[in-house]
Amino acid sequence: MLQHNISNSDAYQRPVFGIKNKIKRAIWQLVWLILCRYSPIIFHSWRTTILRLFGAKIGNKNYIYPNIKIWAPWLLETEDVVTIGPGVEIYNPGGVFLGDHSxxxxxxxxxxxxxxxxxxxxxxxxxxxxVKRYSWICAKAIILAGVTCGEGSVLGAGSIATKDLEEWTIYSGNPSKIIKERKKIA
Known part of the structure; x- marks a missing residue:
């Protein structure tokens, strides 16, 4: 029988985050579950208030749905008129910025x-x-770490952005590729 000696220095066994971070996130998840997860869809301002209490920098008139997951609200920043639609998941240990009308x-x-x-x-x-202003991340699309979605860019449904998206350009596929330019609306 093959035997493995695994020490505490094994990187695969070391936790990435400390206990304080884990407790903070557990409190956040519990508060969201109790106060927001089952709130009526139209209670967008209520949910933005709760996010702000946990350190999120949220602009005016954001539309944040109840059944989303935000890993660390204190690492989330939005400008005005941003929509975070149903079922969205934001895993943001490096931070996330969402521009106006995204x-x-x-x-x-x-x-x-x-x-x-x-x-x-x-x-x-x-x-x-x-995600810069006027960008649209379509249903079931994925954006990977470090990606910047240029102003007005569109990432098509089910597509995966592994690299930056150019301004006013439509992308689709895995990995996403340019499909065509988008008419500038702003």
């Missing part, structure tokens, strides 16, 4: 971290995601 459609996913799979230490890497 939309995250249903079940889209922002993944702000990864690991260095070429390192024996399997280093945890977090990077900020930026």
């Amino acid at each position: 939309i995250l459609s249903q079940d889209s996913y922002l993944c702000g971290a990864t690991h260095n799979y070429d390192s024996i230490d399997y280093d945890y890497i977090s990077k900020k995601i930026i």
Whole structure:
């Protein structure tokens, strides 16, 4: 029988986040569950208030749906008239910025971290995601760590953005590729 000696220095067994971070996130998740998760859809201002209490910088007239998941609200910043639609998940250890009139459609996913799979230490890497004004992240689309979605860009349904998206351009596929330019509306 093959036996493995695994020590506490094994990077695959070391926690990435400390106990204080885990407790803070557990309190956040419990508060969201109790106060927001089952709130009526039209209670957008109530949910933005709760997010602000947990350190989120939220602009005016944001439309934040009740059944979303935000990993760390204190690392979320939005400008005005931003929509975070039903089922959206924001994993934001590196931070997330959402510009004016940006939309995250249903079940889209922002993944702000990864690991260095070429390192024996399997280093945890977090990077900020930026979605600039008038950008639209369509249903079930995924944005990976460090990606900037240029102003007015569109990431098509089910697509995956592994690299920055150009301004006023429509992308689709996995990995996403340019489909065509978008008419500038602002």
